[in-house]
Amino acid sequence: MPSHIMLSYQWDDQALVKKIYNRLKDDGLPVWMDIEGGVTGNINDAMAAGVEEAVVICPFMTMAYQASRSCKKELNYADTREVIIVPVMVEKNWEASEWLGLITAGLLWVDFRNAENDEENFEMCIRSLEEEIMFNAGHLLAVEEPPREEVDEPEPSKRCPKRKPGRGFRHALSDLYIHDSGEQIIHAASDSRNTVELSETPGDHCYWEEIKGNGCKYYRNVVTNRYLGFDQSRNQVHTEASPSVSEEWLLLVDQTDQSHQRAVIIKNKHSGRFLAVQNGHLIGLTAYNEGCKWFLV
Template sequence: MANHIMLSYQWDDQALVKRVYDRLMEDGFTVWMDIEGGVSGNINDAMAAGVEDAVVVCPFMTPAYQASRSCKKELNYADVRQVPLVPVMVSKNWEASEWLGLLTAGQLWVDFRNVDKSDDHFEKCVKSLEEEIMFVAGNVLTIQEPNNDPDNTPSRERLKRKPGRGFRHALTQLYLRESGEQKFHPASETRNTVELHYSPGDNGYWEEIKGSGCKHYRNIVTNGYLGFDANGDYVYTKANPYGAEEWLLMVDESDQSHERAVVIKNKHSGKFLAVQQGRFIGLPYHTEECKWFLN
Protein backbone atom coordinates (compact mmCIF):
# COMPACT_ATOMS: atom_id res chain seq x y z
CA MET A 1 0.00 0.00 0.00
CA ALA A 2 1.35 3.41 -0.99
CA ASN A 3 2.37 5.34 2.10
CA HIS A 4 5.35 7.63 1.58
CA ILE A 5 6.72 10.68 -0.22
CA MET A 6 9.54 9.76 -2.61
CA LEU A 7 12.36 12.27 -3.15
CA SER A 8 13.86 11.82 -6.61
CA TYR A 9 17.11 13.65 -7.33
CA GLN A 10 20.46 13.63 -9.07
CA TRP A 11 23.46 13.05 -6.79
CA ASP A 12 24.85 16.58 -7.14
CA ASP A 13 21.90 17.76 -5.02
CA GLN A 14 22.15 15.09 -2.34
CA ALA A 15 23.05 17.51 0.47
CA LEU A 16 20.03 19.72 -0.24
CA VAL A 17 17.66 16.78 -0.58
CA LYS A 18 18.95 15.22 2.65
CA ARG A 19 18.23 18.50 4.42
CA VAL A 20 14.70 18.51 2.99
CA TYR A 21 14.29 14.85 3.97
CA ASP A 22 15.22 15.63 7.58
CA ARG A 23 12.75 18.54 7.78
CA LEU A 24 9.89 16.55 6.28
CA MET A 25 10.54 13.73 8.73
CA GLU A 26 10.63 16.20 11.63
CA ASP A 27 7.21 17.45 10.56
CA GLY A 28 5.72 13.98 10.67
CA PHE A 29 5.84 12.93 7.01
CA THR A 30 6.91 9.45 5.94
CA VAL A 31 9.65 9.99 3.37
CA TRP A 32 11.66 7.72 1.05
CA MET A 33 15.22 8.64 0.11
CA ASP A 34 17.75 6.24 -1.37
CA ILE A 35 20.56 6.94 1.14
CA GLU A 36 18.16 6.67 4.09
CA GLY A 37 17.45 2.97 3.82
CA GLY A 38 15.60 3.27 0.54
CA VAL A 39 18.06 1.11 -1.41
CA SER A 40 19.00 -2.43 -0.43
CA GLY A 41 19.82 -5.27 -2.77
CA ASN A 42 19.20 -4.64 -6.46
CA ILE A 43 19.05 -0.91 -7.10
CA ASN A 44 16.43 -1.17 -9.86
CA ASP A 45 14.15 -3.27 -7.65
CA ALA A 46 14.61 -0.81 -4.80
CA MET A 47 13.83 2.21 -6.98
CA ALA A 48 10.76 0.44 -8.39
CA ALA A 49 9.54 -0.30 -4.87
CA GLY A 50 10.14 3.33 -3.91
CA VAL A 51 7.85 4.45 -6.72
CA GLU A 52 5.24 1.74 -6.15
CA ASP A 53 4.84 2.64 -2.47
CA ALA A 54 4.76 6.40 -3.09
CA VAL A 55 1.66 8.59 -2.79
CA VAL A 56 3.62 11.40 -4.43
CA VAL A 57 7.05 11.75 -6.09
CA CYS A 58 9.05 14.99 -5.77
CA PRO A 59 11.64 15.37 -8.55
CA PHE A 60 14.32 17.97 -7.80
CA MET A 61 14.73 19.40 -11.29
CA THR A 62 18.08 20.50 -12.69
CA PRO A 63 19.88 20.04 -16.03
CA ALA A 64 21.83 17.18 -14.42
CA TYR A 65 18.55 15.55 -13.31
CA GLN A 66 17.22 15.79 -16.86
CA ALA A 67 20.45 14.23 -18.21
CA SER A 68 20.35 11.32 -15.75
CA ARG A 69 19.20 7.96 -17.09
CA SER A 70 18.33 6.76 -13.59
CA CYS A 71 16.17 9.81 -12.86
CA LYS A 72 14.44 9.36 -16.21
CA LYS A 73 13.62 5.75 -15.37
CA GLU A 74 12.25 6.71 -11.95
CA LEU A 75 9.97 9.44 -13.22
CA ASN A 76 8.81 7.50 -16.26
CA TYR A 77 7.84 4.63 -13.98
CA ALA A 78 6.00 7.04 -11.70
CA ASP A 79 4.12 8.29 -14.76
CA VAL A 80 3.21 4.75 -15.80
CA ARG A 81 2.00 4.06 -12.26
CA GLN A 82 0.06 7.36 -12.29
CA VAL A 83 1.78 8.52 -9.10
CA PRO A 84 1.21 12.29 -8.68
CA LEU A 85 4.23 14.56 -9.04
CA VAL A 86 5.18 17.64 -7.05
CA PRO A 87 8.14 19.04 -9.04
CA VAL A 88 10.78 21.10 -7.26
CA MET A 89 12.70 23.64 -9.35
CA VAL A 90 16.30 23.97 -8.14
CA SER A 91 18.11 25.57 -11.09
CA LYS A 92 17.92 29.25 -11.99
CA ASN A 93 17.38 30.52 -15.55
CA TRP A 94 16.49 27.06 -16.83
CA GLU A 95 13.32 25.17 -17.68
CA ALA A 96 12.71 21.47 -18.10
CA SER A 97 12.51 20.16 -21.67
CA GLU A 98 12.61 16.84 -23.54
CA TRP A 99 11.27 13.94 -21.45
CA LEU A 100 11.27 15.93 -18.19
CA GLY A 101 9.39 18.83 -19.76
CA LEU A 102 6.83 16.37 -21.12
CA LEU A 103 6.21 14.64 -17.78
CA THR A 104 5.98 17.87 -15.79
CA ALA A 105 4.06 19.96 -18.35
CA GLY A 106 1.25 21.84 -16.65
CA GLN A 107 2.54 20.95 -13.19
CA LEU A 108 2.94 23.74 -10.65
CA TRP A 109 6.52 23.43 -9.47
CA VAL A 110 7.76 24.52 -6.05
CA ASP A 111 10.41 27.23 -6.17
CA PHE A 112 13.73 26.16 -4.59
CA ARG A 113 15.89 28.35 -6.84
CA ASN A 114 17.09 30.56 -3.97
CA VAL A 115 16.88 27.95 -1.26
CA ASP A 116 20.48 28.54 -0.14
CA LYS A 117 20.02 32.29 0.32
CA SER A 118 19.32 31.96 4.06
CA ASP A 119 17.81 29.65 6.66
CA ASP A 120 14.61 31.67 6.45
CA HIS A 121 14.40 31.07 2.70
CA PHE A 122 14.95 27.36 3.25
CA GLU A 123 12.09 27.26 5.75
CA LYS A 124 9.77 29.06 3.32
CA CYS A 125 10.72 26.68 0.52
CA VAL A 126 10.03 23.63 2.66
CA LYS A 127 6.73 25.09 3.82
CA SER A 128 5.71 25.61 0.19
CA LEU A 129 6.68 22.03 -0.62
CA GLU A 130 4.70 20.67 2.32
CA GLU A 131 1.65 22.71 1.36
CA GLU A 132 1.73 21.43 -2.22
CA ILE A 133 2.21 17.84 -1.06
CA MET A 134 -0.78 18.26 1.23
CA PHE A 135 -2.84 19.72 -1.60
CA VAL A 136 -1.96 16.87 -3.95
CA ALA A 137 -1.97 13.91 -1.57
CA GLY A 138 -3.06 15.06 1.88
CA ASN A 139 -6.15 12.87 1.77
CA VAL A 140 -4.05 9.68 1.70
CA LEU A 141 -1.04 10.70 3.79
CA THR A 142 -0.66 9.72 7.41
CA ILE A 143 1.17 12.48 9.27
CA GLN A 144 2.58 12.08 12.73
CA GLU A 145 2.75 14.92 15.23
CA PRO A 146 5.81 17.13 14.53
CA ASN A 147 8.94 15.85 16.25
CA ASN A 148 9.83 19.05 18.13
CA ASP A 149 12.61 19.33 20.67
CA PRO A 150 11.14 21.55 23.43
CA ASP A 151 14.61 22.72 24.45
CA ASN A 152 15.92 23.76 21.03
CA THR A 153 13.16 23.88 18.42
CA PRO A 154 10.21 26.29 18.24
CA SER A 155 6.87 24.51 18.12
CA ARG A 156 5.49 23.99 14.61
CA GLU A 157 1.83 23.47 13.89
CA ARG A 158 0.72 20.23 12.33
CA LEU A 159 -0.16 20.70 8.68
CA LYS A 160 -3.76 20.24 7.66
CA ARG A 161 -5.10 19.66 4.19
CA LYS A 162 -6.97 22.65 2.85
CA PRO A 163 -10.24 22.07 1.01
CA GLY A 164 -8.88 23.52 -2.22
CA ARG A 165 -6.74 26.27 -3.65
CA GLY A 166 -7.25 29.80 -2.39
CA PHE A 167 -6.04 32.83 -4.33
CA ARG A 168 -4.93 36.06 -2.61
CA HIS A 169 -4.06 39.03 -4.80
CA ALA A 170 -0.47 40.11 -4.09
CA LEU A 171 -1.00 43.88 -4.24
CA THR A 172 -4.45 44.28 -2.69
CA GLN A 173 -4.25 41.24 -0.35
CA LEU A 174 -7.88 40.46 -1.29
CA TYR A 175 -9.16 36.95 -1.88
CA LEU A 176 -10.92 35.56 -4.94
CA ARG A 177 -14.28 34.15 -3.87
CA GLU A 178 -17.77 33.54 -5.15
CA SER A 179 -20.24 36.16 -3.90
CA GLY A 180 -23.45 34.15 -4.20
CA GLU A 181 -25.12 36.84 -6.34
CA GLN A 182 -26.54 35.81 -9.71
CA LYS A 183 -26.20 37.47 -13.07
CA PHE A 184 -28.13 36.49 -16.20
CA HIS A 185 -26.17 35.84 -19.38
CA PRO A 186 -27.98 35.15 -22.69
CA ALA A 187 -25.54 32.46 -23.80
CA SER A 188 -25.26 30.47 -20.57
CA GLU A 189 -28.29 31.63 -18.59
CA THR A 190 -27.48 32.10 -14.91
CA ARG A 191 -23.97 32.90 -13.73
CA ASN A 192 -22.83 33.55 -10.18
CA THR A 193 -20.62 36.56 -9.66
CA VAL A 194 -17.13 36.43 -8.15
CA GLU A 195 -15.78 39.12 -5.85
CA LEU A 196 -12.64 40.31 -4.10
CA HIS A 197 -12.91 40.00 -0.32
CA TYR A 198 -10.66 40.53 2.69
CA SER A 199 -11.06 36.86 3.73
CA PRO A 200 -11.51 33.67 1.68
CA GLY A 201 -14.52 32.44 3.66
CA ASP A 202 -16.13 29.14 2.72
CA ASN A 203 -16.64 30.28 -0.88
CA GLY A 204 -12.99 31.18 -1.44
CA TYR A 205 -11.58 27.70 -2.04
CA TRP A 206 -11.44 26.03 -5.41
CA GLU A 207 -11.08 22.38 -6.35
CA GLU A 208 -8.51 21.93 -9.11
CA ILE A 209 -9.69 19.65 -11.91
CA LYS A 210 -7.40 18.64 -14.75
CA GLY A 211 -8.71 19.43 -18.22
CA SER A 212 -7.28 19.03 -21.72
CA GLY A 213 -4.11 21.11 -21.53
CA CYS A 214 -5.69 23.27 -18.84
CA LYS A 215 -7.21 23.27 -15.38
CA HIS A 216 -10.72 23.96 -14.20
CA TYR A 217 -11.43 25.52 -10.80
CA ARG A 218 -14.69 24.43 -9.18
CA ASN A 219 -15.94 26.16 -6.07
CA ILE A 220 -16.03 23.66 -3.22
CA VAL A 221 -19.31 25.05 -1.83
CA THR A 222 -21.40 25.86 -4.91
CA ASN A 223 -19.70 23.54 -7.46
CA GLY A 224 -19.61 26.45 -9.91
CA TYR A 225 -16.73 26.54 -12.40
CA LEU A 226 -14.60 29.68 -12.46
CA GLY A 227 -14.73 31.58 -15.75
CA PHE A 228 -13.69 34.88 -17.27
CA ASP A 229 -15.74 37.04 -19.64
CA ALA A 230 -13.18 38.89 -21.75
CA ASN A 231 -15.82 41.16 -23.29
CA GLY A 232 -17.07 42.51 -19.98
CA ASP A 233 -13.87 41.98 -17.96
CA TYR A 234 -15.62 40.12 -15.18
CA VAL A 235 -15.16 36.81 -13.38
CA TYR A 236 -18.03 34.41 -12.70
CA THR A 237 -18.94 30.80 -12.02
CA LYS A 238 -21.32 28.57 -13.94
CA ALA A 239 -22.62 25.03 -13.64
CA ASN A 240 -20.62 23.44 -16.47
CA PRO A 241 -17.17 24.25 -17.86
CA TYR A 242 -16.50 25.23 -21.46
CA GLY A 243 -13.80 27.31 -23.16
CA ALA A 244 -13.94 30.40 -20.98
CA GLU A 245 -13.62 28.22 -17.86
CA GLU A 246 -10.22 26.86 -18.87
CA TRP A 247 -7.20 28.18 -16.96
CA LEU A 248 -3.42 27.89 -16.89
CA LEU A 249 -1.79 28.20 -13.47
CA MET A 250 1.92 29.06 -13.56
CA VAL A 251 4.64 30.03 -11.12
CA ASP A 252 5.46 33.75 -11.17
CA GLU A 253 9.15 33.29 -11.85
CA SER A 254 9.95 36.95 -11.16
CA ASP A 255 8.80 36.77 -7.54
CA GLN A 256 11.41 36.65 -4.77
CA SER A 257 9.13 36.40 -1.74
CA HIS A 258 8.78 32.61 -1.60
CA GLU A 259 5.10 33.06 -0.80
CA ARG A 260 4.05 30.76 -3.66
CA ALA A 261 3.37 33.50 -6.19
CA VAL A 262 1.47 32.45 -9.30
CA VAL A 263 -0.17 33.95 -12.36
CA ILE A 264 -3.56 32.77 -13.58
CA LYS A 265 -4.06 32.86 -17.33
CA ASN A 266 -7.40 32.31 -19.02
CA LYS A 267 -6.70 29.86 -21.83
CA HIS A 268 -9.70 30.87 -23.96
CA SER A 269 -8.94 34.62 -24.05
CA GLY A 270 -5.18 34.39 -23.51
CA LYS A 271 -5.41 37.08 -20.83
CA PHE A 272 -3.87 37.13 -17.36
CA LEU A 273 -6.30 37.63 -14.48
CA ALA A 274 -5.39 40.94 -12.82
CA VAL A 275 -6.82 43.48 -10.41
CA GLN A 276 -6.79 47.20 -11.15
CA GLN A 277 -8.49 49.87 -9.04
CA GLY A 278 -10.29 47.23 -7.01
CA ARG A 279 -11.83 45.36 -9.93
CA PHE A 280 -10.98 42.38 -12.12
CA ILE A 281 -9.41 42.93 -15.50
CA GLY A 282 -7.78 40.72 -18.10
CA LEU A 283 -4.35 41.82 -19.29
CA PRO A 284 -2.56 40.52 -22.40
CA TYR A 285 0.80 40.81 -20.62
CA HIS A 286 2.18 39.97 -17.20
CA THR A 287 2.54 42.77 -14.62
CA GLU A 288 2.65 42.93 -10.82
CA GLU A 289 -1.15 43.39 -10.95
CA CYS A 290 -1.38 39.79 -12.23
CA LYS A 291 0.39 38.25 -9.24
CA TRP A 292 -1.54 36.03 -6.82
CA PHE A 293 -0.43 34.10 -3.76
CA LEU A 294 -1.69 30.59 -3.16
CA ASN A 295 -3.47 30.49 0.18
Protein backbone atom coordinates in the same frame (compact mmCIF):
# COMPACT_ATOMS: atom_id res chain seq x y z
CA MET B 1 -0.70 0.15 -0.67
CA PRO B 2 1.44 3.21 -1.62
CA SER B 3 2.37 5.09 1.52
CA HIS B 4 5.25 7.54 1.18
CA ILE B 5 6.70 10.62 -0.52
CA MET B 6 9.70 9.71 -2.66
CA LEU B 7 12.49 12.26 -3.16
CA SER B 8 14.09 11.76 -6.58
CA TYR B 9 17.33 13.64 -7.17
CA GLN B 10 20.70 13.68 -8.87
CA TRP B 11 23.69 13.03 -6.62
CA ASP B 12 25.02 16.63 -6.78
CA ASP B 13 21.97 17.85 -4.81
CA GLN B 14 22.17 15.25 -2.07
CA ALA B 15 22.99 17.72 0.74
CA LEU B 16 19.95 19.92 -0.02
CA VAL B 17 17.64 16.94 -0.46
CA LYS B 18 18.86 15.39 2.81
CA LYS B 19 18.05 18.66 4.62
CA ILE B 20 14.58 18.65 3.07
CA TYR B 21 14.12 14.99 3.96
CA ASN B 22 14.89 15.72 7.61
CA ARG B 23 12.41 18.61 7.75
CA LEU B 24 9.59 16.69 6.11
CA LYS B 25 10.19 13.79 8.48
CA ASP B 26 10.27 16.12 11.51
CA ASP B 27 6.91 17.52 10.42
CA GLY B 28 5.37 14.05 10.42
CA LEU B 29 5.31 13.33 6.70
CA PRO B 30 6.17 9.78 5.52
CA VAL B 31 9.17 10.45 3.32
CA TRP B 32 11.58 8.13 1.45
CA MET B 33 15.16 8.81 0.36
CA ASP B 34 17.63 6.30 -1.03
CA ILE B 35 20.46 7.03 1.43
CA GLU B 36 18.11 6.81 4.42
CA GLY B 37 17.63 3.06 4.34
CA GLY B 38 15.75 3.20 1.06
CA VAL B 39 18.26 1.14 -0.94
CA THR B 40 19.27 -2.37 0.08
CA GLY B 41 20.38 -5.20 -2.17
CA ASN B 42 19.95 -4.67 -5.90
CA ILE B 43 19.73 -0.94 -6.61
CA ASN B 44 17.20 -1.30 -9.45
CA ASP B 45 14.91 -3.45 -7.32
CA ALA B 46 15.20 -0.98 -4.44
CA MET B 47 14.45 2.06 -6.58
CA ALA B 48 11.52 0.27 -8.21
CA ALA B 49 10.14 -0.52 -4.75
CA GLY B 50 10.58 3.14 -3.79
CA VAL B 51 8.44 4.18 -6.75
CA GLU B 52 5.86 1.43 -6.27
CA GLU B 53 5.26 2.44 -2.66
CA ALA B 54 5.11 6.16 -3.45
CA VAL B 55 1.95 8.26 -3.24
CA VAL B 56 3.97 11.29 -4.40
CA ILE B 57 7.33 11.65 -6.12
CA CYS B 58 9.26 14.92 -5.93
CA PRO B 59 11.84 15.27 -8.74
CA PHE B 60 14.51 17.88 -7.91
CA MET B 61 14.90 19.38 -11.36
CA THR B 62 18.31 20.44 -12.68
CA MET B 63 20.24 20.02 -15.89
CA ALA B 64 22.13 17.17 -14.25
CA TYR B 65 18.85 15.49 -13.22
CA GLN B 66 17.58 15.72 -16.80
CA ALA B 67 20.85 14.23 -18.10
CA SER B 68 20.82 11.36 -15.59
CA ARG B 69 19.77 7.98 -16.95
CA SER B 70 18.83 6.73 -13.48
CA CYS B 71 16.66 9.77 -12.73
CA LYS B 72 14.94 9.35 -16.10
CA LYS B 73 14.15 5.72 -15.31
CA GLU B 74 12.76 6.63 -11.87
CA LEU B 75 10.47 9.41 -13.03
CA ASN B 76 9.33 7.60 -16.16
CA TYR B 77 8.41 4.58 -14.06
CA ALA B 78 6.54 6.81 -11.61
CA ASP B 79 4.69 8.51 -14.46
CA THR B 80 3.75 5.14 -15.94
CA ARG B 81 2.32 4.10 -12.57
CA GLU B 82 0.43 7.43 -12.32
CA VAL B 83 2.22 8.46 -9.13
CA ILE B 84 1.43 12.10 -8.26
CA ILE B 85 4.36 14.29 -9.33
CA VAL B 86 5.23 17.45 -7.36
CA PRO B 87 8.26 18.95 -9.14
CA VAL B 88 10.88 20.98 -7.28
CA MET B 89 12.92 23.52 -9.26
CA VAL B 90 16.52 23.80 -8.04
CA GLU B 91 18.47 25.25 -10.98
CA LYS B 92 18.43 28.98 -11.77
CA ASN B 93 17.90 30.34 -15.31
CA TRP B 94 16.93 26.96 -16.72
CA GLU B 95 13.76 25.21 -17.90
CA ALA B 96 13.11 21.50 -18.12
CA SER B 97 12.94 20.14 -21.67
CA GLU B 98 13.08 16.82 -23.53
CA TRP B 99 11.67 13.91 -21.50
CA LEU B 100 11.60 15.90 -18.23
CA GLY B 101 9.77 18.83 -19.80
CA LEU B 102 7.22 16.41 -21.27
CA ILE B 103 6.48 14.67 -17.97
CA THR B 104 6.27 17.88 -15.90
CA ALA B 105 4.43 20.02 -18.47
CA GLY B 106 1.50 21.82 -16.86
CA LEU B 107 2.55 20.89 -13.33
CA LEU B 108 3.05 23.61 -10.73
CA TRP B 109 6.61 23.34 -9.48
CA VAL B 110 7.88 24.47 -6.08
CA ASP B 111 10.70 27.00 -6.19
CA PHE B 112 13.85 26.01 -4.28
CA ARG B 113 16.24 28.01 -6.49
CA ASN B 114 17.21 30.39 -3.68
CA ALA B 115 16.33 28.16 -0.75
CA GLU B 116 19.85 28.00 0.64
CA ASN B 117 20.45 31.75 0.71
CA ASP B 118 19.24 31.90 4.31
CA GLU B 119 17.10 29.92 6.76
CA GLU B 120 14.04 32.12 6.29
CA ASN B 121 14.00 31.36 2.56
CA PHE B 122 14.44 27.66 3.28
CA GLU B 123 11.52 27.64 5.75
CA MET B 124 9.22 29.35 3.23
CA CYS B 125 10.23 26.85 0.54
CA ILE B 126 9.59 23.91 2.88
CA ARG B 127 6.14 25.28 3.73
CA SER B 128 5.37 25.65 0.02
CA LEU B 129 6.48 22.09 -0.70
CA GLU B 130 4.43 20.67 2.16
CA GLU B 131 1.36 22.64 1.09
CA GLU B 132 1.64 21.41 -2.49
CA ILE B 133 2.11 17.80 -1.35
CA MET B 134 -0.88 18.05 0.99
CA PHE B 135 -3.01 19.74 -1.67
CA ASN B 136 -2.36 16.92 -4.14
CA ALA B 137 -2.17 13.90 -1.85
CA GLY B 138 -3.10 14.84 1.71
CA HIS B 139 -6.04 12.43 1.61
CA LEU B 140 -3.67 9.56 0.74
CA LEU B 141 -0.90 10.18 3.29
CA ALA B 142 -0.74 9.20 6.94
CA VAL B 143 0.68 12.32 8.60
CA GLU B 144 1.91 11.88 12.15
CA GLU B 145 1.30 14.50 14.82
CA PRO B 146 4.72 15.63 16.11
CA PRO B 147 5.21 14.82 19.82
CA ARG B 148 4.29 17.69 22.12
CA GLU B 149 6.99 19.13 24.30
CA GLU B 150 6.57 20.94 27.60
CA VAL B 151 7.88 24.29 26.41
CA ASP B 152 6.41 27.78 26.25
CA GLU B 153 7.00 28.11 22.51
CA PRO B 154 6.75 25.07 20.18
CA GLU B 155 9.65 24.61 17.79
CA PRO B 156 8.67 25.87 14.31
CA SER B 157 9.80 22.60 12.73
CA LYS B 158 7.50 20.51 14.93
CA ARG B 159 4.24 21.10 13.14
CA CYS B 160 1.71 18.89 11.42
CA PRO B 161 0.91 19.89 7.82
CA LYS B 162 -2.83 20.14 7.19
CA ARG B 163 -4.75 19.69 3.97
CA LYS B 164 -6.75 22.72 2.84
CA PRO B 165 -10.16 22.37 1.16
CA GLY B 166 -8.80 23.78 -2.10
CA ARG B 167 -6.64 26.49 -3.59
CA GLY B 168 -7.00 30.04 -2.34
CA PHE B 169 -5.75 32.99 -4.39
CA ARG B 170 -4.57 36.24 -2.73
CA HIS B 171 -3.69 39.15 -4.98
CA ALA B 172 -0.05 40.17 -4.52
CA LEU B 173 -0.60 43.94 -4.63
CA SER B 174 -4.03 44.42 -3.04
CA ASP B 175 -4.06 41.41 -0.65
CA LEU B 176 -7.63 40.65 -1.81
CA TYR B 177 -9.01 37.12 -2.25
CA ILE B 178 -11.08 35.71 -5.15
CA HIS B 179 -14.53 35.11 -3.66
CA ASP B 180 -17.67 33.56 -5.16
CA SER B 181 -20.47 35.86 -4.00
CA GLY B 182 -23.35 33.60 -5.03
CA GLU B 183 -25.17 36.66 -6.46
CA GLN B 184 -26.74 36.02 -9.86
CA ILE B 185 -25.86 38.06 -12.96
CA ILE B 186 -28.58 38.95 -15.43
CA HIS B 187 -27.07 37.92 -18.75
CA ALA B 188 -28.80 37.47 -22.10
CA ALA B 189 -26.81 34.38 -23.06
CA SER B 190 -27.00 32.64 -19.70
CA ASP B 191 -29.22 32.64 -16.65
CA SER B 192 -26.76 30.64 -14.56
CA ARG B 193 -23.91 33.10 -14.02
CA ASN B 194 -22.94 34.44 -10.61
CA THR B 195 -20.71 37.39 -9.79
CA VAL B 196 -17.19 36.89 -8.48
CA GLU B 197 -15.95 39.47 -6.02
CA LEU B 198 -12.81 40.36 -4.12
CA SER B 199 -12.76 39.81 -0.36
CA GLU B 200 -10.47 41.41 2.21
CA THR B 201 -10.55 38.30 4.38
CA PRO B 202 -10.21 34.61 3.48
CA GLY B 203 -13.13 32.27 4.02
CA ASP B 204 -14.73 29.11 2.69
CA HIS B 205 -16.07 30.95 -0.39
CA CYS B 206 -12.46 31.81 -1.30
CA TYR B 207 -11.36 28.18 -1.77
CA TRP B 208 -11.44 26.52 -5.17
CA GLU B 209 -11.17 22.83 -5.98
CA GLU B 210 -8.74 22.22 -8.84
CA ILE B 211 -9.99 19.82 -11.51
CA LYS B 212 -7.76 18.71 -14.37
CA GLY B 213 -9.07 19.23 -17.88
CA ASN B 214 -7.61 18.68 -21.35
CA GLY B 215 -4.49 20.84 -21.16
CA CYS B 216 -6.15 23.12 -18.62
CA LYS B 217 -7.60 23.29 -15.12
CA TYR B 218 -11.10 24.07 -13.89
CA TYR B 219 -11.67 25.79 -10.55
CA ARG B 220 -14.87 24.86 -8.72
CA ASN B 221 -15.80 26.77 -5.59
CA VAL B 222 -15.90 24.43 -2.60
CA VAL B 223 -19.07 26.06 -1.18
CA THR B 224 -21.17 26.94 -4.23
CA ASN B 225 -19.84 24.13 -6.51
CA ARG B 226 -19.72 26.67 -9.34
CA TYR B 227 -16.89 27.01 -11.88
CA LEU B 228 -14.71 30.09 -12.24
CA GLY B 229 -15.07 31.60 -15.73
CA PHE B 230 -14.25 34.63 -17.83
CA ASP B 231 -16.42 36.53 -20.34
CA GLN B 232 -14.04 38.12 -22.85
CA SER B 233 -16.73 40.32 -24.45
CA ARG B 234 -17.51 41.96 -21.09
CA ASN B 235 -14.03 41.56 -19.59
CA GLN B 236 -15.83 40.08 -16.59
CA VAL B 237 -15.15 37.17 -14.21
CA HIS B 238 -18.08 34.98 -13.19
CA THR B 239 -19.02 31.48 -12.04
CA GLU B 240 -21.18 28.96 -13.88
CA ALA B 241 -22.99 25.81 -12.81
CA SER B 242 -21.08 23.67 -15.34
CA PRO B 243 -17.72 24.10 -17.09
CA SER B 244 -17.22 25.19 -20.69
CA VAL B 245 -14.35 26.77 -22.66
CA SER B 246 -14.68 30.05 -20.73
CA GLU B 247 -13.91 28.13 -17.52
CA GLU B 248 -10.59 26.70 -18.76
CA TRP B 249 -7.55 28.11 -16.93
CA LEU B 250 -3.78 27.72 -16.92
CA LEU B 251 -1.97 28.04 -13.59
CA LEU B 252 1.69 28.96 -14.02
CA VAL B 253 4.58 29.71 -11.67
CA ASP B 254 5.44 33.41 -11.71
CA GLN B 255 9.16 33.11 -12.33
CA THR B 256 9.74 36.85 -11.85
CA ASP B 257 8.88 36.65 -8.14
CA GLN B 258 11.63 36.33 -5.52
CA SER B 259 9.47 36.36 -2.37
CA HIS B 260 9.09 32.57 -1.92
CA GLN B 261 5.37 33.11 -1.27
CA ARG B 262 4.23 30.78 -4.09
CA ALA B 263 3.53 33.44 -6.71
CA VAL B 264 1.44 32.27 -9.67
CA ILE B 265 -0.14 33.59 -12.85
CA ILE B 266 -3.74 32.64 -13.69
CA LYS B 267 -4.42 32.73 -17.43
CA ASN B 268 -7.72 32.05 -19.16
CA LYS B 269 -6.97 29.46 -21.84
CA HIS B 270 -9.77 30.41 -24.24
CA SER B 271 -9.21 34.19 -24.28
CA GLY B 272 -5.49 34.27 -23.44
CA ARG B 273 -6.21 36.96 -20.82
CA PHE B 274 -4.34 37.15 -17.51
CA LEU B 275 -6.52 37.35 -14.40
CA ALA B 276 -5.72 40.64 -12.68
CA VAL B 277 -6.99 43.24 -10.23
CA GLN B 278 -7.36 46.81 -11.43
CA ASN B 279 -8.98 49.62 -9.43
CA GLY B 280 -10.41 47.07 -7.01
CA HIS B 281 -12.05 44.92 -9.71
CA LEU B 282 -11.25 41.58 -11.31
CA ILE B 283 -10.44 41.91 -15.01
CA GLY B 284 -8.52 40.12 -17.75
CA LEU B 285 -5.39 41.74 -19.19
CA THR B 286 -3.87 40.95 -22.58
CA ALA B 287 -0.31 41.33 -21.26
CA TYR B 288 1.27 40.43 -17.93
CA ASN B 289 2.12 43.08 -15.34
CA GLU B 290 2.42 43.14 -11.55
CA GLY B 291 -1.35 43.34 -11.24
CA CYS B 292 -1.50 39.76 -12.57
CA LYS B 293 0.47 38.25 -9.68
CA TRP B 294 -1.30 36.01 -7.15
CA PHE B 295 -0.14 34.11 -4.10
CA LEU B 296 -1.42 30.63 -3.30
CA VAL B 297 -2.83 30.48 0.23
